[in-house]
Amino acid sequence: MKCQECxxxxxxxxxxxxxxxxxMEIHLxxxxxxEKGEHVPGTNTFSIHQLLSGLLHFEHPSIQENEQKTAPKELTCESCHMTYSQFVEIGRFGCASCYKTFDEKLDPVLRRVHSGNVRHHGKIPKRIGGGIKRQKEINALKLKIKEYIESEEFEKAAEVRDHIRLLEQKNRESEEG
Incomplete structure (x- = not known):
């Protein structure tokens, strides 16, 4: 088939x-x-590996400066002996222990990817997600109670406790009905 342009x-x-x-089908x-500015496969493309490598090279300037001054030994996984630089180059871990070994270097990347969080929380289905959302809210409120108790704000802790009881009651009602 001949080029439709030339x-x-x-x-x-x-x-x-x-x-x-x-x-509309175009054959060029x-x-x-x-010349038309169409994206030609194989030119000026980048792989997902290059994208991840770019994310992994992101570190705070203060951390980089401190590392250059002290020049510590490169981070290496004890189980598979993979170094951090090998991980960046390959784009995947060698074993499950790598997650713990490189955890400190991954946190800034995960914070950027997950909008400020270190963990991915996923999406909750709208139709059946009411109970899940309430349970997440209950868990967050329980942490809030601990903070109030530690700072000796017992009145606020009691209010949060009552709110948790109300949410737990709604969960029980939705499970029964």
Whole structure:
């Protein structure tokens, strides 16, 4: 099949575009595709590994400065003997122990990926997620009670306790009904 643009070279790239609900197929040679600004597979692309490597190289300047001054031995997993630099290069861990070994270096990356959190919490289905959301709220409130008790704010702790009881009652009602 000939290129639809130049009518000279063999069409090696085939694009399907849907614009305003209309399907349009374009058959172009690589030269014409580049001239039109179409994305040509295999050129100027990056792999998921490169993306992760870029994220893993992110560290706070103060941490980097401290590491350069003290020049500690490179972090190495005790189980599989993988170094942090090997992990960055490969893009995956060697074993389960690597998660604990490299935990300190991964926290800044995970905070960026998970919008400020270190853990991924996932999504909750709207139809059946009411109980799950309430349970998460109860767990958060229990932590809040501990904070209030430690700071000796017993009135606030009692209010939170009452709120937890109310939420637990709603959970029991939804389970029964």
């Amino acid at each position: 009518q000279q070279r063999q069409a090696t790239l085939h694009f399907t575009k849907i614009i305003n609900g209309e399907k 040679c690589e030269t014409c595709a580049k």
